[in-house]
Amino acid sequence: MDAQSWWKACTSSGTPSAGRCWWGWGNVDKLALQMSGHGPEAMATPPPTVEEARLPPPRIALSSLPANISHICTDDKFERLLHCGGRDFLDLLRNINNEFDLNGASGVVDLVAFPKTDDEVLAVLRYCSKAKVACVIFGGGSSVAQGVEPPSAACLQAGSFVGCLSLDTRWLSGLREVDMASMSVRVGGGTFGPELEQQLRSHGLTFRYYPQSFEFSTVGGWIATRGGGHFATRWTHVDDMVQSVRVVTPQGITETARLPASGAGPAEHRLYIGSEGTLGVITEAWLQVRRRPVLRANVTLLFDKGDDGAESFTRGAEAVRHVVQAEMSPANLRLVDGPELSRMTGALVQPTTSGVLLGFEGADDGPSAQAEMDAVVSRAVSVCIAAGGTVEGEHATKNQKQSAEIQSWVRRSGGGERTGIAGRWGSSFMAGGYLFSVAAVQGMLLNTFETAITWDRFPAFHKDVISVVKHAIRNYCGGAEGQVTCRITHVYPDGPAPYYTVLVPAPKPKPTQGADLRADQWRQIKAAATEVMARHGATSTHHHSVGKLHRPHYEVERGLLFGASLMAMKRVHDPAMVLNPDVLIQTTGAAPAKSSELGSLKLNAPSAKL
Secondary structure (H helix, E strand, O other): OOHHHHHHOOOOOOOOOOOEOOOOOOEHHHHHHHOOOOOHHHOOOOOOOOOOOOOOOOOOOHHHOOHHHHOOEEOOHHHHHHOOOOOOHHHHHHHHOOOOOOOOOOOOOOEEEOOOOHHHHHHHHHHHHHHOOEEEEEOOOOOOOOOOOOOOHHHHHHOOOOOEEEEEOOOOOOEEEEEOOOOEEEEEOOOEHHHHHHHHHOOOEEOOOOOOOHHHOEHHHHHHOOOEOOOOOOOOEHHHHEEEEEEEEOOEEEEOOOOOOOOOOOOOHHHHOOOOOOOOEEEEEEEEOEEOOOEEEEEEEEEEOOOOHHHHHHHHHHHHHHHHHOOOOOOEEEEEOHHHHHHHOOOOOOOOEEEEEEEEEEOOOOOOHHHHHHHHHHHHHHHHHHOOOEEEHHHOOOOOOOOOOOOOOOEEOOOOOOOHHHHHHHHHHHOHHHHHHHHHHOOOEEEEEEOOOOOOOHHHHHHHHHHHHHHHHHHHOOOOOOEEEEEEEEEEOOEEEEEEEEEEOOOOOOOEOOEOOHHHHHHHHHHHHHHHHHHHOOOOOOOOOOOOOOHHHHHHHOOOOHHHHHHHHHHHHOOOOOEOOOOOOOOOOOOOOHHHOOOOOOOOOOOOOO
């Protein structure tokens, strides 16, 4: 089979998800492009095609479904494969190594439903409740926390489930109403990021929410996982931009009040934001939008303390802290350490040089708007220079001063920076999903973890996590050397959100078909990182969600009564406990499946039963 035919055999042409790669990130055409058009002959661990995948037959027959849902369900092999998990490194390895077993740790989807209306969603949920079928809610399938993974065999048995159905929200999509006076829009929960922005553009509006998963994630998924998006300060999470939600549950349909603000008790809509599909399906939401920006200013500042890369990063961290604590709110305020900045920009900087990517934007094109933005940018640049940074690129001058005079930083533009260090880093960042898939089939170990922590604890935490994870790499990867890099993705006055990437180019033993230890190696590395995070009081996740992967840490993080409170909410919305079993909270009593374990991680969680 030639390479082109092989790539076509990794997708479908006549199903709702046609064009998607069943085993990796995104569309097969773009993924093939990242591989320069090469096929399995260029891969250390080539994945199976759809036909070659050893997926067990469905445990639930389509003919057994009631008439009101049978027409929206399928048992197509490609769709079942695609819906058998998210796109974390562990998900990719399961797919690549063809590890599907009805009696094993990796769950299997039996049927996929594609409802188009709230009533059809309700019918599917009521069928699952009555027939005791586990129901996993699937938006774009971009989860990296095992949030859309089907229940394992142990979970199915403990929950007395007869099988698993994946409910795909893709047809619950589209821009449904625009309120220009309130700068708000009503949007279907299954709307993908590019579709949302395209439809808003005709109204001169934007949601300005661009997670790395933007191409293959949905409005409902962003809300259900409390995702983090475009803005590095102020409006960092989707929470800040949601007015109300409409949720279909097995018990019926509920909708929260649409208000700009309220002091009436706990915020009802926030009970669903971050619920991760455990309470119901978010089929619609009112979102706060803004006018498309017409003014932009992008500045890259480099922090270079010679051979001391750690000090360069420390100076950069001080700079972003001072900027945000001075009550400036840049759209972009990301600190990237030297090794990552060098790797993702094609060695435009030395691995010991950290960089701050600073950006402001505005929708006001009035006569004074540009001057006002220039003044704010100059102030932020001055703060960074005072911390030891130097301006790079088109704004650099021969004689850098310790303060930046007000100058013309701002330009009119229809898009963000696409050149220089910031442009190259941004392009690599948005292609991250594809690059991860390429690394997986080339035999590398590559994954990430992220968190948030207060500024007073960050220096000790950062030093500890780098040291512990590097030791874990050597210990669990046969003595192989690897990189642990960091970028600060979001910045708050009281703390940063650091994001760590682990890269082991050549783990030992070398992964081959039938002998791939990378999943176990990563679990041990992730466990080591999680223990450091818990010990220092960092959160289990800043924006990747809890899922099953982070649940052990989340159970330690939350207060004594909150777990029982979540379970009480679950019982009200989903009495049969069929929605996303063991995601966010443990509902079946099953021991963690190997695919969800974090190595030898042992954390003591508070418990309370109501």
